[in-house]
Amino acid sequence: xxxxxxxxxxxxxPYAFPAAEWQRFANGLDVLVVPLRRLPIAxxxxxxxxxxxxxxxxxxxxxxxxxxxxxxxxxxxDAVSLADTFEQLGGSLDTGVTWTHAECxxxxxxxxxxxxxxxxxxxxxxxxxPEGEVTRLREERLAELLQQRTEPRGLADDMFARFCFSAAxxxxxxxxxxxxxxARLTRDAVVAHHAHFIVPSxxxxxxxxxxxxxxxxxxxxxxxxxxxxxxxxxxAVEVTPAQAHRQVHLVAxxxxxxxxxxxxxxxxxxxxxxxxxxxxxxxxxxGLFNSRINLNLRERHAYTYGAFSQFDWRRRASAFEAxxxxxxxxxxxxxxxxxxxxxxxxxxxxxxxELSLAVDYLTGVFPIRFxxxxxxxxxxxxxxxxxxxxxxxxxxxxxxxxxxxxxVLRVAQTHLDPARLQVVAVADPSAVRDDLTALGIGAVxxxxxxxxxxxxx
Amino acid sequence: xxxxxETYRLDNGLRVTLSEDHxxxxxxxxxxxxxxxxxxxxxxxxxxxLFEHMLFQGSExxxxxxxxxxxxxxxxxxxxxxxxERTNYYETLPSNQLAIALWLEADRMARLxxxxxxxxLDTQRDVVKNERRWSVDNQPYGTWWEKLPALxxxxxxxxxxxxxxxxxxxxxxxxxxxxxxxxxxxxxxxxVLSIVGDVDPVEAKGLVQxxxxxxxxxxxxxxxxxxxxxxxxxxxxxxxxxxxxMVPRLFLAxxxxxxxxxDYFSAxxxxxxxxxxxxxxxxxxxxxxxxxxxxxxxxxxDLAKGSDLLIVDATARPGVDGQTLEQAVGEALxxxxxxxxxxxxxxxAVALITTDLVTSxxxxxxxxxxxxxxxxxxxxxxxxxEQVERFQAVTADDVNRIARAxxxxxxxxxxxxxxxxxPEGDGPDGAAWDDVGTKPEELA
Numbered sequence: 053x054x055x056x057x058x059x060x061x062x063x064x065x066p067y068a069f070p071a072a073e074w075q076r077f078a079n080g081l082d083v084l085v086v087p088l089r090r091l092p093i094a095x096x097x098x099x100x101x102x103x104x105x106x107x108x109x110x111x112x113x114x115x116x117x118x119x120x121x122x123x124x125x126x127x128x129x130d131a132v133s134l135a136d137t138f139e140q141l142g143g144s145l146d147t148g149v150t151w152t153h154a155e156c157x158x159x160x161x162x163x164x165x166x167x168x169x170x171x172x173x174x175x176x177x178x179x180x181x182p183e184g185e186v187t188r189l190r191e192e193r194l195a196e197l198l199q200q201r202t203e204p205r206g207l208a209d210d211m212f213a214r215f216c217f218s219a220a221x222x223x224x225x226x227x228x229x230x231x232x233x234x235a236r237l238t239r240d241a242v243v244a245h246h247a248h249f250i251v252p253s254x255x256x257x258x259x260x261x262x263x264x265x266x267x268x269x270x271x272x273x274x275x276x277x278x279x280x281x282x283x284x285x286x287x288a289v290e291v292t293p294a295q296a297h298r299q300v301h302l303v304a305x306x307x308x309x310x311x312x313x314x315x316x317x318x319x320x321x322x323x324x325x326x327x328x329x330x331x332x333x334x335x336x337x338x339g340l341f342n343s344r345i346n347l348n349l350r351e352r353h354a355y356t357y358g359a360f361s362q363f364d365w366r367r368r369a370s371a372f373e374a375x376x377x378x379x380x381x382x383x384x385x386x387x388x389x390x391x392x393x394x395x396x397x398x399x400x401x402x403x404x405x406e407l408s409l410a411v412d413y414l415t416g417v418f419p420i421r422f423x424x425x426x427x428x429x430x431x432x433x434x435x436x437x438x439x440x441x442x443x444x445x446x447x448x449x450x451x452x453x454x455x456x457x458x459x460v461l462r463v464a465q466t467h468l469d470p471a472r473l474q475v476v477a478v479a480d481p482s483a484v485r486d487d488l489t490a491l492g493i494g495a496v497x498x499x500x501x502x503x504x505x506x507x508x509x
Numbered sequence: 510x511x512x513x514x515e516t517y518r519l520d521n522g523l524r525v526t527l528s529e530d531h532x533x534x535x536x537x538x539x540x541x542x543x544x545x546x547x548x549x550x551x552x553x554x555x556x557x558x559l560f561e562h563m564l565f566q567g568s569e570x571x572x573x574x575x576x577x578x579x580x581x582x583x584x585x586x587x588x589x590x591x592x593x594e595r596t597n598y599y600e601t602l603p604s605n606q607l608a609i610a611l612w613l614e615a616d617r618m619a620r621l622x623x624x625x626x627x628x629x630l631d632t633q634r635d636v637v638k639n640e641r642r643w644s645v646d647n648q649p650y651g652t653w654w655e656k657l658p659a660l661x662x663x664x665x666x667x668x669x670x671x672x673x674x675x676x677x678x679x680x681x682x683x684x685x686x687x688x689x690x691x692x693x694x695x696x697x698x699x700x701v702l703s704i705v706g707d708v709d710p711v712e713a714k715g716l717v718q719x720x721x722x723x724x725x726x727x728x729x730x731x732x733x734x735x736x737x738x739x740x741x742x743x744x745x746x747x748x749x750x751x752x753x754x755m756v757p758r759l760f761l762a763x764x765x766x767x768x769x770x771x772d773y774f775s776a777x778x779x780x781x782x783x784x785x786x787x788x789x790x791x792x793x794x795x796x797x798x799x800x801x802x803x804x805x806x807x808x809x810x811d812l813a814k815g816s817d818l819l820i821v822d823a824t825a826r827p828g829v830d831g832q833t834l835e836q837a838v839g840e841a842l843x844x845x846x847x848x849x850x851x852x853x854x855x856x857x858a859v860a861l862i863t864t865d866l867v868t869s870x871x872x873x874x875x876x877x878x879x880x881x882x883x884x885x886x887x888x889x890x891x892x893x894x895e896q897v898e899r900f901q902a903v904t905a906d907d908v909n910r911i912a913r914a915x916x917x918x919x920x921x922x923x924x925x926x927x928x929x930x931x932p933e934g935d936g937p938d939g940a941a942w943d944d945v946g947t948k949p950e951e952l953a
Contacts (some may be wrong), residue, residue, distance in 0.1 A: 055616065056570045059608035059716075061583065065534035065707065090532045092510065093867050123787065131797065135787035140853075142860030144786050159868055188800060195803045195827050198755045202649045307753075310642040341577040351574055354635035357643050377643045409582050416584010419533050420601050424871040 067419040069445035070428055072258075073265045077277050080253030084432055085268045086260040088425055094165045094261025095425040097157035098172050099433045102249030103149045104227040105289050105367065110236065112222060113229020117189055117237050118245040119147045119154040124185035127178040131185055134175070143168050145175065149227055151366050152437035154250065159426055162262040166271050169259075173275035176250060186239045197231050201501040204305055204312040204377070208478040212314035214503060215301050215474040216371050218292040223318075223369060231502075251283035252276070258432050261425040291369035293318045293472070298494040300387075300475045302485060304501060311383040311479035315390050316373030317472045322365040322438040328451040329463040330363060335410035336460065337361050337397050338374055342409065344393045345374055353389065355382045367438055372468065380480055384487035387475055391493065394473070397464040401457045415449040510867065511894050512876065515710060516884070521726045522698025525717055526880045526890040528705045530873060536706035538610040539599040539877035540618075541885045543701075544694035547593050547667035547733060547814075555637070555674010556682055558591040560690050562633040564598065565589070569620035573629060576613055583609050593658075593668050594813060595885055601874045604707035608716050615720035618700065621691055625684055634679055641673045649754045650926050660748055660922045661762045661818055667733055668815060696727025703880040703890065706873040736815035740764060741920035745839075749831070751929045756803075757831035758824045761838055761923040765819040765915050768811050769887055774899045775907040776915065780807040780819050781858035782850050782908065783841065788857055790841055791823065801829045801837050813886040819915070831927045839921070846916040849909035862900050 072084040104115045123145050125131040138145045143158035156175055160168045200206045210226050217224040225233065257276060259268045320326065331339075338345035338361025349359035359376035374394070378386040422428050435444050477484060481498060489496050498506050516526040546557045567573040580587045585602030600610040645651040655671035662669040702721070704713055741764055765776040784791045784807025795802040805823045812818065821842075825834045869875045876893070883892040 055619070055720075058570075058579075059612050061603075061609070062605035062607075064603060064605045067534050088532075090530070091867055091871055093864070093871065132788070132793060136857060139786045139788040139857045139861055142864035144861065160864060161867065185797075188797070191800075191826065192796075192803045195756065195824075198827055199649065199824075202753050202755055204647055308647055310639070310647045312647075340581055342574055342581065347574065350636055351632065354632045355639070357636055357640035377639070377647070379639060379642060409578060412584055413581040416603050416606075417586055418584075419603070420535055420584075420586060423533065423535065423873065424868065426868070 069422065072432060075269055077252070077273065079277065079279055081276055081279065082256040083269060083272045084256060084258045085263065085265045086428055086432070087263055087265060088261050088428065090262070092162045092262050093159060093425055094162045094259060094263050095157060095159040095429045096165065096169055096172055097155060097258045097429040097433055098176055099153045099155050099256050099258065099436065100176070100250045101152065101254040101286065102154040102245065103152040103437070105151050105222060106245070106249050106286055107222055107229070108287065109220060109222050110233060111241055112225045112233035113193065114237055114241045114245050115154060116149045116228045117186070117193065118242045118250070119149045120189050121181050121186050121242055122147045122156060122175050122179050124189070125180040125182055126174050127180055128174070131182065138168070138171060141168055150437060151227060153433065155433065157429065165259070165261070165263060165268070169271050169275050173279070176255070177279050179246060181239055181242050181246070183239050186242055190234060190237050193228055193234050194231065196228070197234065202305070204308060204310070204478045207303065207305070207501060208312035208314050208476055211301065211303050211478065211499070211503060212316065212373060212474065212476045213371070215294055215299070215476055216316065216318055217369070218290065218294045221290045221292060223289070223291065223366065223371070224294065247281070248284035251281040252279045254283055256436055258429045260429045289368040291318065295472070295474055298471055298473050298475070300477070300488050300494050300496040302481055302488060302496055302498045303476065303478045303503070304481050304498065304506070305478050306480060308478070308480045309380060310377045311380055311477050311484055312377050313383070313386060313390070314373050314375050314476040315387065315473055316371055317469060317474060319363060319370045319372045319467055321369060322367055323440060326463050326467065329455045329459045330467060331414060332407070332410045332452060332455040333397065333460045333463050334361055334363060335414060336402050336406045337393060340410065340413060344396070345390060348389050348393060349376055349378070349386055353382070353385070355379065355386045365438070380483040383477060383479055383484040384491045387488070387493070388491060391470060391473070394468055394470055398468055398470070401461050404457065407455070407457055407460065411453055411455060414452045418449055510897060512870070514880065514890060516890050519697065519718065519722055521722070521724055523721055524701040524884050524888070526701070526703045526884055527708065527710050527713055528703070528876060528880060529708060529710065530705065531707045534604045534707050535601060535873050536604040536607045536704065536708055537599065537601045537873035537877040538607070538614065539597065539703045539705070539874065539881050540614050541595050541597045541701050541881040542695060543594070543699050543885050544596055544730070545592050545594045546670065546672040548694065549670070551670070552678060553682060553686060554670045554678045555672070556678070556686060556690065557596060558673060559633060559637050559679060559682055560687065561589050561591045561596050562637055563625065563630065563687055564617055564621065566629045566633065567624040568617040569623040570616050571613060571624070573624070576617070579609055579613060585610065591672065593672065593810070597878065597881065599874060599878065607704070607708060607713065611716050611720050614702070615724065618695060618697065618721070619724045621695065622688055625687055627684060630682070630684055630687065634682065637673070638676060638679055641676070645673055649752070650758050652750070652752070653760050653924060653926070656748065656750065657760050657762055657820070657922070657924050660746060660924055661764070662738065662815070665734070666738065666815070667736060668812065693727070694730055697721060697724050698726045699730055701881050701884040703877040703884065705877040705880065733814075738764065738816050740816070741915065741917070742922055743919055745918050745921040745923070747923050747925065749925045749927060752926050754926055754928055756825045756827050756928070757829070757834055758926045759821070759831065759834050759838060759923060761821040761835070761921055762818045763915055763920050764816040765809065765911070767815065767817045768813045772911055773817065774903050775911040776817070776819055777809060777862065778855060778858045778900065778903045779845070779850070779908045779911050779916070780809060781862055782854045783807045783845065784821060785858060785861050790845070791821065791838070794841055795823060795837055799837060800826055801834055802826060831925045835923055835925055839918070842916050842921070843918070845912045849912060850905055852905045855903065855905045855908055859900055859903060863897055866896055866900070
């Protein structure tokens, strides 16, 4: 055969997302166990419906601070001793929040799972929240926010959220909260958040790895079966958009050699029935290397190192956004090309080749996403957090494969709205202001790095 | 824990390693070329990385950007990266798609040049310049990638210069440079191929022979100058950089034994005692107790020639000045240098390293990358199976010996970033390493 002849694929071997054994304890705690025999390792993840969505808007960041503070000691162990005990097992105690849930997890050699589980349970049930450590963590978050003023990517993300959702929405601020709200957080607020939301009926334990299901169920029963606490109900999440019309928001970073761009608007929930079609549509628009946006901005125009689009999925309202960093002198041209690609997506059907590339990619990489115990645990946590169907992973590939050219066009027309796009540029104002104004796509408003409006000189 | 593996060479010198794992229908293909920024000519800094970008621009039978399309259409992921001593290219695919990955890699190893054009070079040059702006020039502290190696290695040393390259050198690169670099370094005898996952070894070997077997051997790569440097700097060298940052941040490098040396393991454990996890010394002292830093980490460059670097990275809390931060890190190093570590600290560090190692080996691609690393640098991929034991054999005495030898004040190079208002320092200028294209993909 000649070197020019392209090989054909062999017969695909079957793959099924690993099945979880499920049990609900009398106190309301769910336990999911996935045996995975590859290497002698196991991940244990405790998740609680106590994510950033549970924050009162004025106390944005309390869920995140609470999750971090869980690692700072229990009634019987101070922070130093707790860290050392975990790390002697070879596991680090990872705590944090997503929008939907708080997580405590660790990965250890399978033989150490029993000790690790006992410790995780202790952390969740009996946190000490020492005043000094809570204050320190709050100050570290404020330090991170301060640093962000000169970090263009994080700044662009945070500003985009603010111009996307109204000030009354929790989604207008990042999961960790902003300078205004974090400064208000106290130990009392942390204790209250824990009491309200970190309770068994809002919690799930997920264990994945080289384990025996019955053994894990017994360990879980002994560590968490006697946990008794009653919590509160989740607050409603306000999701109104910040802006009714397209606008350009220019956030100043003097002398920046590049402009960080975000272009997007609020969108539907993660559990929306159009999710699969939207995934395929986005892969074609900006999700793949060979997507329209990346080929246009990177490979055709060489404006950037990379350009992409995504849905930042959330339980109550997501955000669609295109994102890139381009050299300053082509900022307006890059915005014009992004808008052009969004329009094109709505105006004409994608080609059969574009559709098959997206579908084949999304279905083909599916097993590659779940190689590790931690990745499988995280996938289950996501499914539970977004309140997706138990067979979500079992049906994912067939639902992606069923998406048609017409459906891609329909969801682009339904869910992309050029008239509502918010354009955020973290850039050198003197280098981009005139071009952005001349583009004529909406009013150009200017801000400093804290988001305070400024009047252009 | 032993990974099954089989390794052999083709007649043209390509070293191939296979490791079977049928727990999921996935295969990882990983190709290392033994060339990195260290092999660049002084007037072409950044070229190895620019060249890596050109490898995604097609080859004789593959159109521009088709490489990405064919792998993604096959349901695979892919990328490449450039480092000081090597460049790697890799794909992870459904296991029935092994052939397309091997064919693509072979086509560009055998027949890259017919596809190279001035237009493609110009485009990728601009893409890389944007990558430089993104990762170095428009990123707080981003210039550390080039300033720290420049401080830690002498001016004529192959590790001294910028990996991402200067804008000027990138502008100077020509198609002739591409051809010369390709003929010199992109040869089967200067590469290793690792295949891990759900493969039938007989079938895989047949495919490797079919696609790679006919590629001619190279004429031999030019040897690098002597990479040797003294085991310690012989001083505490310092550079202060005033930059557009809100708080000070310190990068402090120590010369440590190279990857593969017996003491490499002890040095890594010393690094973990210092900086891995909340139980580490630097976290406990600087972040928790004294609250001088908001974060600390310690890592190595994993260099296999000359000297490795053990690097402390500490970011100051607002209000803490750079000198105070540097002094506090220095005191922690002094304490370990003078009084050593406890066996409890070593046990904690080794436990963490062991879990990390085993965790990373869960992924077929990380396994393949490790096999390629050991095959490239030491000609022996089976070293992957010794790593856990080697780390577990490290004792407090071993760590103390390395701390005594390498953590003293005569072996420190500190690069301290401070907010621009201060009088000292210079402007931004830069190096980094990065992948060919990074962007989140649609999640399931």
